[in-house]
Amino acid sequence: xxxxxxxxxxxxxxxxxxxxxxxxxxxxxxxxxxxxxxxxxxxxxxxxxxxxxxxxxxxxxxxxxxxxxxxxxxxxxxxxxxxxxxxxxxxxxxxxxxxxxxxxxxxxxxxxxxxxxxxxxxxxxxxxxxxxxxxxxxxxxxxxxxxxxxxxxxxxxxxxxxxxxxxxxxxxxxxxxxxxxxxxxxxxxxxxxxxxxxxxxxxxxxxxxxxxxxxxxxxxxxxxxxxxxxxxxxxxxxxxxxxxxxxxxxxxxxxxxxxxxxxxxxxxxxxxxxxxxxxxxxxxxxxxxxxxxxxxxxxxxxxxxxxxxxxxxxxxxxxxxxxxxxxxxxxxxxxxxxxxxxxxxxxxxxxxxxxxxxxxxxxxxxxxxxxxxxxxxxxxxxxxxxxxxxxxxxxxxxxxxxxxxxxxxxxxxxxxxxxxxxxxxxxxxxxxxxxxxxxxxxxxxxxx
Amino acid sequence: xxxxxxxxxxxxxxxxxxxxxxxxxxxxxxxxxxxxxxxxxxxxxxxxxxxxxxxxxxxxxxxxxxxxxxxxxxxxxxxxxxxxxxxxxxxxxxxxxxxxxxxxxxxxxxxxxxxxxxxxxxxxxxxxxxxxxxxxxxxxxxxxxxxxxxxxxxxxxxxxxxxxxxxxxxxxxxxxxxxxxxxxxxxxxxxxxxxxxxxxxxxxxxxxxxxxxxxxxxxxxxxxxxxxxxxxxxxxxxxxxxxxxxxxxxxxxxxxxxxxxxxxxxxxxxxxxx
Numbered sequence: 220x221x222x223x224x225x226x227x228x229x230x231x232x233x234x235x236x237x238x239x240x241x242x243x244x245x246x247x248x249x250x251x252x253x254x255x256x257x258x259x260x261x262x263x264x265x266x267x268x269x270x271x272x273x274x275x276x277x278x279x280x281x282x283x284x285x286x287x288x289x290x291x292x293x294x295x296x297x298x299x300x301x302x303x304x305x306x307x308x309x310x311x312x313x314x315x316x317x318x319x320x321x322x323x324x325x326x327x328x329x330x331x332x333x334x335x336x337x338x339x340x341x342x343x344x345x346x347x348x349x350x351x352x353x354x355x356x357x358x359x360x361x362x363x364x365x366x367x368x369x370x371x372x373x374x375x376x377x378x379x380x381x382x383x384x385x386x387x388x389x390x391x392x393x394x395x396x397x398x399x400x401x402x403x404x405x406x407x408x409x410x411x412x413x414x415x416x417x418x419x420x421x422x423x424x425x426x427x428x429x430x431x432x433x434x435x436x437x438x439x440x441x442x443x444x445x446x447x448x449x450x451x452x453x454x455x456x457x458x459x460x461x462x463x464x465x466x467x468x469x470x471x472x473x474x475x476x477x478x479x480x481x482x483x484x485x486x487x488x489x490x491x492x493x494x495x496x497x498x499x500x501x502x503x504x505x506x507x508x509x510x511x512x513x514x515x516x517x518x519x520x521x522x523x524x525x526x527x528x529x530x531x532x533x534x535x536x537x538x539x540x541x542x543x544x545x546x547x548x549x550x551x552x553x554x555x556x557x558x559x560x561x562x563x564x565x566x567x568x569x570x571x572x573x574x575x576x577x578x579x580x581x582x583x584x585x586x587x588x589x590x591x592x593x594x595x596x597x598x599x600x601x602x603x604x605x606x607x608x609x610x611x612x613x614x615x616x617x618x619x620x621x622x623x624x625x626x627x628x629x630x631x632x633x634x635x636x637x638x639x640x641x642x643x644x645x646x647x648x649x650x651x652x653x654x655x656x657x658x659x660x661x662x663x664x665x666x667x
Numbered sequence: 668x669x670x671x672x673x674x675x676x677x678x679x680x681x682x683x684x685x686x687x688x689x690x691x692x693x694x695x696x697x698x699x700x701x702x703x704x705x706x707x708x709x710x711x712x713x714x715x716x717x718x719x720x721x722x723x724x725x726x727x728x729x730x731x732x733x734x735x736x737x738x739x740x741x742x743x744x745x746x747x748x749x750x751x752x753x754x755x756x757x758x759x760x761x762x763x764x765x766x767x768x769x770x771x772x773x774x775x776x777x778x779x780x781x782x783x784x785x786x787x788x789x790x791x792x793x794x795x796x797x798x799x800x801x802x803x804x805x806x807x808x809x810x811x812x813x814x815x816x817x818x819x820x821x822x823x824x825x826x827x828x829x830x831x832x833x834x835x836x837x838x839x840x841x842x843x844x845x846x847x848x849x850x851x852x853x854x855x856x857x858x859x860x861x862x863x864x865x866x867x868x869x870x871x872x873x874x875x876x877x878x879x880x881x882x883x884x885x886x887x888x889x890x891x892x893x894x895x896x897x898x899x900x901x902x903x904x905x906x907x908x909x910x911x912x913x914x915x916x917x918x919x920x921x922x923x924x925x926x927x928x929x930x931x932x933x934x935x936x937x938x939x940x941x
Contacts, residue, residue: 258875300866307865310875317863324862383876468929468941469909475932477846486846486907498907500900502845508711511703513757537708537819544708544903562904576904610741636729638737659736659817660826 251380258379261308262372266365268302272326273362276355280348285338292334299327310383316401318408319361326354332621360407368400432471432582436493444474447494448487451525455480464491471581473497495581496526501573505541508567512536515543515565522572523547523561528580531561541567549584555615558583558624589616589626592645599628599643602650607632607639617642619651627651700767705758709735710815712778717758719777720770721746723791731777731789733815781816821902828868830890832898835872837890838880840937847935848894850908852901854939857912864912908932911939 275295282288303323306316329350333343343351371377377397385395439447441462448454458480465473472491477484483503489496510518516533523531532550536543542564549559564574592599596612603609607630615629627642642651700713714735721727726749727742740756747754750765758766776795780787788798820826832852840851858864858871865871873881880886908914909931916936920926928940 304865304870307870307874320863463932465909465932466930468911468931468939471909473909473932484844484846486844488907488909498905500846500849500905500907511705512709513704513706516706535708536706537821538710539819539899560904564900564903574900574905576906578906579904610744633737633741636738638741654822656737657820657822659732659734660820661732662816662818663826 255378255380258309261305262379263369265302265305265309266362266369268298268305269358269362269365272298272302273355273358276326276351276358280351280355285342288338288343289334292330295330296327296334299323299330303327310379311401316405318405322357322361322408326358329354335620357408361404364400364404364407368397368404371396371400434471434490434493434495434581436495438492439489439494441474444476444489444494447489448476451496452485454478471497490581495577496575497578497581499572499575501571503566503573505566505573506568508538508541510567510570512538512543512567515567515570516545518570519543519545519547519563519565519572522563522575526575528561528577538567542573543567549580552589553614554589554626555613555629556583556587557615557617587616587624592626592628594628594643594645594648596628599645599648600630602643602648603630603632603641604634607634607641614645615642617652625651700758700763702760704760705735707735707737707740707756708819710819714739715777715781715815716772716774717743717766719789720766720772722789723770723772724766725790730816731781731787732817733781734817734819736817784816821899824902829895829898829902831872832868832901833890833894834886834888835878835880836897837894838885838888839878840935841888841891841894843935843937845893845897846907847937848897849900849905850911850934850937850939851914852898853906853908854911854914856901857906857908857910861912907934908939910941912941914939 272295275291275298279288279291279295282291303320306320306323333347375396379397382395382397385398444462445460448460454460458478460476460478463475465475474489474491476487476489479485483501486498486500486502487496488498516536520531520533523529528547528549530549530551531547532555533545533547534555535546538544545563545565547561547563549556559580561580562574562576563572565571566573592614600609600612609630609632611631613629615627616624617627619625626645628645630641630643632639632641638656640652640654640656642653643649644651700716703713705713705717710733712733715731715733717735718727718729718731718733718739721739721742722731724746726746727739729736729738729742743758743762744754744756746752746766747756747762750769752761752765770791773789773795777787777789780799785799789795790798818826820829832855835855836848836852840848843851855868855871859866859868865874872878872886876882878886911931913925913928914937915922915925917938918936925940931939931941933939
């Protein structure tokens with residue numbers, strides 16, 4: 220009798236486990252299919268957009284009137300952005316596919332810049348037409364390759380989940396059609412970008428500014444750097460100061476300095492050439508504020524002066540709990556240079572400077588020849604939306620959408636409850652940039 | 668008789684306003700600002716008082732939230748202009764003195780409303796009970812410390828963006844030194860800038876296979892204060908990674924390709940690369 224009861228219970232348990240296992244299996248499959256479908260959608264969308272891009276580029280080549288050109292170029296810009304988004308949804312991060320993504324975003328940049336510049340007065344140049352022809356040709360090749368991959372995916376029911384697995388396990392032997400296809404695309408694109416060095420597209424590629432930076436001064440060695448650090452801050456005797464050099468990947472050669480003392484971890488980057496401070500982070504616990512934001516600003520200014528930055532003007536200050544942050548911009552002859560900025564962080568418990576970031580300043584700062592503004596402040600003011608109540612104005616240099624430095628009138632004004640910063644080109648009155656300034660937000664945590 | 672009635676009214680009114688107060692602090696007429704100079708970006712109780720006083724005089728129409736933002740800034744400047752002070756947006760001794768003389772500040776009332784999380788205003792000449800949003804008087808009285816009801820956020824980012832990045836940083840680098848966490852946050856931002864990656868913070872973080880913390884679910888851990896600080900630093904321009912786009916842990920990296928990237932530097936356990 221007992222035996223039968225045990226057998227019965229075990230049977231029920233076995234059936235139960237089987238049912239449970241089957242359900243789990245079903246669920247897992249459902250989720251896998253869903254993930255796979257997401258990948259498939261992105262992939263097929265991508266091929267579709269590249270196809271469309273190729274078409275549109277072809278259409279533009281045959282167009283003549285600026286009135287139809289501009290909308291088409293804007294359309295191309297939009298499609299590249301869509302294609303770019305789809306690439307971002309595919310598990311390709313470990314696969315070198317950067318060149319293709321860059322290629323897409325360069326087409327986007329090119330079409331955006333030509334579309335907005337007013338083709339009526341400033342039609343496409345010969346060079347730009349040639350660039351367009353090249354882009355048409357190259358996008359055609361990408362399209363062909365992607366369509367080939369797509370054909371194989373559909374024909375052989377290839378799954379993106381396998382791509383992911385192959386990429387993770389790094390199984391070189393296993394030959395994966397999708398990976399191979401994408402590698403071919405990438406190889407071709409790499410070929411074009413190298414061959415395109417002299418075309419008009421070159422001008423719109425985002426140049427890595429860091430590579431062209433020429434810092435004044437000679438290369439300093441580690442001993443000189445040590446001396447500099449001791450001048451700059453209190454380093455206790457016996458504190459071990461570690462100095463390392465950056466590797467080949469760094470655009471600017473840097474020394475990285477770090478040490479621990481008095482419960483504080485110090486980390487600094489200096490340029491090898493000239494020994495300029497690029498980044499400084501002192502990490503410690505900051506206690507309740509004892510000084511005001513205003514006093515902190517004086518400390519920050521004094522610190523910058525000691526580093527040799529005398530013409531810096533704080534244009535923004537913010538308090539984050541016990542830490543104050545200041546944005547400084549280089550200011551000369553009452554002109555503010557927004558590209559040359561330095562950020563400084565001050566601990567509000569004792570006024571110590573605990574952070575500096577001077578990268579932007581070092582990259583952008585140079586001797587500039589600023590010609591006098593052609594427009595007067597009043598003339599520029601007329602270009603501002605009449606509903607905006609202008610409160611403050613001054614001259615400023617900013618980098619515009621095309622990456623050029625322009626002299627502008629900077630207006631701070633209010634419209635309704637919002638504050639806006641508006642830049643009007645001091646040469647031709649063009650409204651270069653309008654920003655809505657937002658710095659505070661409801662504390663959702665406190666409000667609930 | 669008349670005087671008596673008035674007195675009763677006043678007492679009644681007084682109780683009405685202060686019912687939710689469990690401990691009543693006496694109205695301290697001498698209470699005014701701490702001697703610190705206030706400027707745009709400041710937060711804290713001084714700013715609450717500043718906003719309340721400006722609102723009392725009708726210069727400030729925004730929420731009394733304890734954060735010296737743009738609206739407070741313009742209110743201060745208008746006040747300085749009207750009262751013949753130097754118009755610089757800085758609240759120093761002169762401005763404070765003029766403010767104190769021109770306005771009243773009922774600290775208990777204002778702080779109580781903030782504690783209760785009510786919508787309220789503080790205009791002079793309007794009975795206070797008309798300035799409080801009715802309805803949630805039933806809320807239990809909590810004696811939590813007065814805090815500002817808004818926070819400063821870097822231009823272009825919300826608290827939730829910061830929180831999401833902090834999750835990614837915490838999941839990826841919680842055992843790393845602070846600088847290493849700032850560097851990881853900076854890599855996320857460098858990717859947003861780079862043409863080879865998606866153009867949004869969430870796009871970069873959730874790109875398939877981009878971050879192990881996202882793939883294995885560690886991103887859903889609750890980040891600590893350090894990670895959040897690191898993210899704010901990175902957003903404000905600190906980049907100890909040297910403009911890196913990738914990083915990896917040499918002990919666990921499975922991909923050969925990542926080793927082929929030009930290396931920039933090593934922070935903690937991570938090697939940062941182009």
